Amino acid sequence: MKTIRQTIIEKGNNILNVYFTAGHPTLESTEIIMKSLADTGVDLIELGMPYSDPLADGPTIQRSSEIALKNGQTISNIFQNVKNIRKTHQIPIIMMGYFNQMLQYGAERFISDAHLSGIQGLIIPDMPMEIYERDYQNLFIEYQMEISFLVTPMTSHERIFQADRLSSAFLYIVSQSSITGNQSGISDEQLAYFGAIQSMNLQSPTLIGFGIHDKETREIANKYSNGAIVGSAFIRTLENSKDYSATIQSFMSRLESQ
Amino acid sequence: MSNNNSYHVSESGHYGEFGGAYIPEMLYANVEEIRTKYLDIIAEPDFQEEFNSLLKDYVGRPSPLYLAKTISEKYGANIYLKREDLNHTGAHKINNTIGQILLAKRLGKKRIIAETGAGQHGVATATVCALMNLECIVYMGAVDIVRQAPNVARMQMLGAKVVPAESGSKTLKDATNEAIRDWINNAEITHYIIGSAIGPHPYPDMVTRFQAIVSEEIQWQLKEKTGKDHPDYVIACVGGGSNAAGAFYHFLHDDRVKLILAEAAGKGIDSGHSAATSILGTKGIIHGCMTLLMQTADGQIVEPYSLSAGLDYPGIGPMHAHLIKSGRATVYAATDDEAMQAVIQLSRSEGIIPALETAHALAILDRIPFKEDDNVVVNLSGRGDKDLNTYLTYIEDHKIQL
Numbered sequence: 001m002k003t004i005r006q007t008i009i010e011k012g013n014n015i016l017n018v019y020f021t022a023g024h025p026t027l028e029s030t031e032i033i034m035k036s037l038a039d040t041g042v043d044l045i046e047l048g049m050p051y052s053d054p055l056a057d058g059p060t061i062q063r064s065s066e067i068a069l070k071n072g073q074t075i076s077n078i079f080q081n082v083k084n085i086r087k088t089h090q091i092p093i094i095m096m097g098y099f100n101q102m103l104q105y106g107a108e109r110f111i112s113d114a115h116l117s118g119i120q121g122l123i124i125p126d127m128p129m130e131i132y133e134r135d136y137q138n139l140f141i142e143y144q145m146e147i148s149f150l151v152t153p154m155t156s157h158e159r160i161f162q163a164d165r166l167s168s169a170f171l172y173i174v175s176q177s178s179i180t181g182n183q184s185g186i187s188d189e190q191l192a193y194f195g196a197i198q199s200m201n202l203q204s205p206t207l208i209g210f211g212i213h214d215k216e217t218r219e220i221a222n223k224y225s226n227g228a229i230v231g232s233a234f235i236r237t238l239e240n241s242k243d244y245s246a247t248i249q250s251f252m253s254r255l256e257s258q
Numbered sequence: 259m260s261n262n263n264s265y266h267v268s269e270s271g272h273y274g275e276f277g278g279a280y281i282p283e284m285l286y287a288n289v290e291e292i293r294t295k296y297l298d299i300i301a302e303p304d305f306q307e308e309f310n311s312l313l314k315d316y317v318g319r320p321s322p323l324y325l326a327k328t329i330s331e332k333y334g335a336n337i338y339l340k341r342e343d344l345n346h347t348g349a350h351k352i353n354n355t356i357g358q359i360l361l362a363k364r365l366g367k368k369r370i371i372a373e374t375g376a377g378q379h380g381v382a383t384a385t386v387c388a389l390m391n392l393e394c395i396v397y398m399g400a401v402d403i404v405r406q407a408p409n410v411a412r413m414q415m416l417g418a419k420v421v422p423a424e425s426g427s428k429t430l431k432d433a434t435n436e437a438i439r440d441w442i443n444n445a446e447i448t449h450y451i452i453g454s455a456i457g458p459h460p461y462p463d464m465v466t467r468f469q470a471i472v473s474e475e476i477q478w479q480l481k482e483k484t485g486k487d488h489p490d491y492v493i494a495c496v497g498g499g500s501n502a503a504g505a506f507y508h509f510l511h512d513d514r515v516k517l518i519l520a521e522a523a524g525k526g527i528d529s530g531h532s533a534a535t536s537i538l539g540t541k542g543i544i545h546g547c548m549t550l551l552m553q554t555a556d557g558q559i560v561e562p563y564s565l566s567a568g569l570d571y572p573g574i575g576p577m578h579a580h581l582i583k584s585g586r587a588t589v590y591a592a593t594d595d596e597a598m599q600a601v602i603q604l605s606r607s608e609g610i611i612p613a614l615e616t617a618h619a620l621a622i623l624d625r626i627p628f629k630e631d632d633n634v635v636v637n638l639s640g641r642g643d644k645d646l647n648t649y650l651t652y653i654e655d656h657k658i659q660l
């Protein structure tokens with residue numbers, strides 16, 4: 001199977017990475033949604049592990065997490081979902097969650113089980129880079145687990161280089177200093193920030209996320225990086241969906257350039 | 259200096275295995291700015307002068323150390339109450355908000371946010387924002403807005419905006435989540451005044467330093483009264499742990515002083531409705547620090563319960579987690595009912611109506627094997643005005659004859 005990084009580099013641009021919360025709207029929907037995304041031509045799936053206290057997330061992901069937990073979602077069950085779809089689908093999957101979830105599961109067991117289930121990468125936004133490098137990088141390498149770190153408009157150049165060096169999947173460019181789900185449009189300041197990162201000659205491929213919700217914002221992400229990460233806007237369309245496959249197709253066409 | 263036997267924070271922000279800063283990148287710049295500057299700013303002579311003069315003339319410090327005769331007789335020791343309830347705004351919380359508002363000004367921040375449970379920290383923050391003419395937004399759980407209504411009114415009177423937190427159990431944890439999200443969204447212009455000894459490093463240490471005035475005063479006040487500069491016991495209630503941290507600070511390395519924490523057992527430790535974090539909790543991350551917290555095997559945070567809004571929190575400050583795990587501090591848990599008994603007792607025997615949080619520290623006195631001439635200091639962290647409605651309802655519901 002190709003790594004996440006290989007997948008991004010081979011295609012080069014217009015990468016679409018779609019995030020959703022595993023277990024929302026229902027436990028049964030997770031595998032259907034993953035397959036449907038893969039069949040619709042999405043390049044990468046970012047699977048959210050629902051958390052009781054998602055500090056970096058806005059109302060949409062808070063709500064989807066709460067529903068997923070009410071549905072009885074567990075980490076083991078998410079691993080099982082991925083294992084199941086691996087029988088038919090090769091789409092790269094990266095899992096996103098909070099550090100406490102990984103620690104309570106047991107860090108090595110978590111990374112190993114994720115690997116065995118067919119998950120290729122992890123994003124843990126509240127795991128400090130220094131701690132990753134000191135305590136976990138070797139485990140990630142041992143289990144061929146890729147990782148992405150986040151940078152924001154407030155991240156110093158020095159730290160951007162550090163995040164670039166440590167990220168083995170892609171560098172996650174957070175488009176604005178905000179929690180997820182903010183749709184305020186993209187300002188000139190943000191464009192300057194994207195441009196500045198573009199000119200840093202980083203070694204990692206980059207994807208832009210947070211606030212990407214339509215054709216226009218996706219085009220900007222495509223222009224300034226290898227592609228876009230779409231989360232809250234997608235989750236909102238799932239909320240009232242009766243037919244996930246149809247919902248996903250119509251959502252994807254909304255994100256496509258003519 | 260890193261000293262492995264120290265109960266103070268280490269260079270890396272740890273208390274033993276607890277502490278640290280586990281925050282998303284969106285907060286890194288802000289927390290790092292505070293971390294690299296707070297010690298220098300606090301040490302500046304003009305900061306110290308402004309801090310001390312506000313504590314004296316505005317807060318009304320030093321707060322008295324009062325020998326409570328009736329309860330001393332009852333428990334067979336000399337029981338002194340450190341009267342933080344007599345501070346301006348009615349609790350210890352203002353010591354910290356004065357310190358942090360002076361820091362925020364020096365960092366050039368224009369907008370202040372805070373979380374609050376009992377509302378005492380919210381009032382203390384709204385107060386210093388009024389004093390310094392800064393915008394103030396306070397996040398408060400929707401359940402707490404109802405049970406601590408007088409403090410909501412006070413915050414509004416002081417010009418603060420009170421925003422309800424509607425997620426989870428709609429209490430302190432959820433208010434803290436909302437405050438952190440606000441901070442992420444408005445990081446550049448905003449200072450977040452955390453109200454307890456919790457959060458990512460350097461917050462637990464910074465809050466502790468601002469509260470340390472409590473034990474500094476206890477030292478000289480006790481010396482004046484007894485000739486001894488140290489008590490045999492210091493006892494404080496613990497939510498996140500700011501009043502306890504302040505009352506312990508100058509005695510942390512004095513083995514003659516036993517440190518006692520009182521946490522909230524709610525309806526009973528095994529009732530499923532409790533906030534006894536040190537007993538029910540395991541090591542994990544909450545609000546940016548490694549500490550003890552109530553959680554499931556999958557790392558989901560468990561909703562706590564206590565009648566007392568200020569102790570209704572599923573975590574505990576990392577310094578206290580370390581004090582407990584290392585055996586330096588001992589914890590007792592008091593139920594809602596035991597705390598209410600203590601409220602009634604102190605009101606009737608000493609003429610002091612304590613805050614419901616504080617009452618937990620009074621409720622455990624009968625479990626400690628005092629010797630007759632022991633000097634015991636109980637940190638009377640706040641007054642009970644905010645809780646009168648809860649008290650009167652409880653007394654009526656339980657048909658208590660006064």
Ligand SMILES: Cc1ncc(COP(=O)(O)O)c(C=O)c1O
Nearest residue numbers: 454497498499500501568639640
């Ligand atoms: C009077 C009083 N005491 C104690 C507390 C608990 O906080 P901490 O543990 O930080 O002292 C509160 C919190 O609201 C309070 O209002």
